[in-house]
Ligand SMILES: NC(=O)C1=CN([C@@H]2O[C@H](COP(=O)(O)OP(=O)(O)OC[C@H]3O[C@@H](n4cnc5c(N)ncnc54)[C@H](OP(=O)(O)O)[C@@H]3O)[C@@H](O)[C@H]2O)C=CC1
């Protein structure tokens with residue numbers, strides 16, 4: 357079985373290596389897969405039995421390098437994307453296999469002369485535009501429902517994240533997707549965006565990102581839009597809350613991927629009577645966050661661009677000038693900003709309203725819950741929110757009063773699991789995502805009506 361000369365590098369002992377990042381490698385699984393010669397029915401070759409981690413790593417490493425996502429989170433994004441595709445394939449079969457049969461005499465005044473058959477048909481071409489923070493997962497969450505519903509798809513990946521997305525597209529290519537079903541065009545959104553979004557062959561746009569989505573909505577013609585835009589997710593803490601649980605969720609919700617998630621906790625509204633204890637607990641946890649390069653799997657990594665870092669710094673300096681309490685010293689090196697909790701934030705500070713998309717979290721102290729609800733509802737955003745209390749009755753009342761697409765009770769905001777509906781009110785979006793909603797949104801209803809000359813029940 358041995359290979360000689362130029363091919364020696366691709367074999368380890370009797371087993372062929374696998375190829376990743378320009379190198380021939382041996383799997384950490386220590387296992388191999390036999391390839392049986394159909395003629396002799398004996399093992400002819402052995403190849404590496406790669407682990408799931410090794411399969412994911414080529415894409416995941418791009419995420420680390422391109423968007424500074426911590427290594428563990430990058431691998432999670434890839435696994436999550438694979439799971440989403442698998443679930444979508446099943447859900448598509450369920451949803452698209454369904455139709456409806458309606459009879460005219462079930463509506464007042466009609467006879468049984470019409471049989472209506474309805475089914476779902478594809479829209480045509482779906483344009484998918486994901487943002488930098490989930491260039492793979494938020495691409496797949498658009499690609500999978502579009503394809504299972506029978507559409508073809510054009511992906512315009514975020515510039516920062518494009519290489520990760522290209523690797524993901526290659527997986528679809530390797531899986532044998534027919535030519536032309538998926539296209540992936542790269543380039544700056546500011547340069548090719550209008551051409552794509554206003555292109556006459558595009559029948560639907562699924563977009564995730566910032567205010568750009570609002571501009572697109574105003575420009576495009578009469579096609580279905582799915583827009584997931586910014587958020588200023590509020591976290592309301594009542595007096596009876598489990599403060600340890602709340603503190604853990606505030607840190608996880610506010611600082612994971614350095615706050616660069618639309619669903620990040622972006623303002624904490626805490627009852628004054630428990631504010632000191634909560635702030636102490638949150639500070640202890642913030643102190644344990646590691647700061648540094650994504651390759652080292654640090655919790656806080658450089659934010660995506662220098663202009664993002666400058667924007668975040670602008671919010672911090674505005675809060676400083678207007679008297680916010682700094683729980684940590686503000687520290688920045690290049691794009692790396694150390695996690696910062698700002699206490700006693702007031703309504704006139706920009707950070708009370710704007711989303712930093714960075715590791716900086718404001719705390720507003722409130723004297724009653726209505727104040728918290730009012731702050732949440734006064735925002736132009738309405739993505740998610742969360743409430744911490746042990747009183748489920750109160751939580752339900754507050755949830756109903758909050759003008760956000762989702763309210764989490766006793767947990768930080770989050771999009772997943774990916775089959776849950778995900779939607780924003782007001783400037784946070786149009787339509788609803790989640791596997792089922794996306795499949796439905798990317799199809800049209802088609803009816804065929806059979807007309808009988810005489811009512812069917814008159815015979816016999
Ligand atoms: N609701 C949600 O799920 C999310 C919301 N966000 C929001 O987005 C903000 C910033 O994220 P970011 O990714 O920079 O958002 P952007 O809106 O700037 O970019 C999102 C996507 O749109 C593309 N794009 C840019 N200009 C145009 C255009 N004129 N026409 C069509 N496409 C265009 C970008 O491409 P290119 O990279 O080439 O510019 C990118 O692929 C955050 O502050 C947050 O508010 C972000 C992530 C998720």
Ligand SMILES: O=C(O)[C@H](O)COP(=O)(O)O
Pocket residue numbers: 487489490494564616617618619769770771772
């Ligand atoms: O774009 C985003 O930031 C997301 O849609 C949030 O997803 P997550 O809650 O799973 O991080």
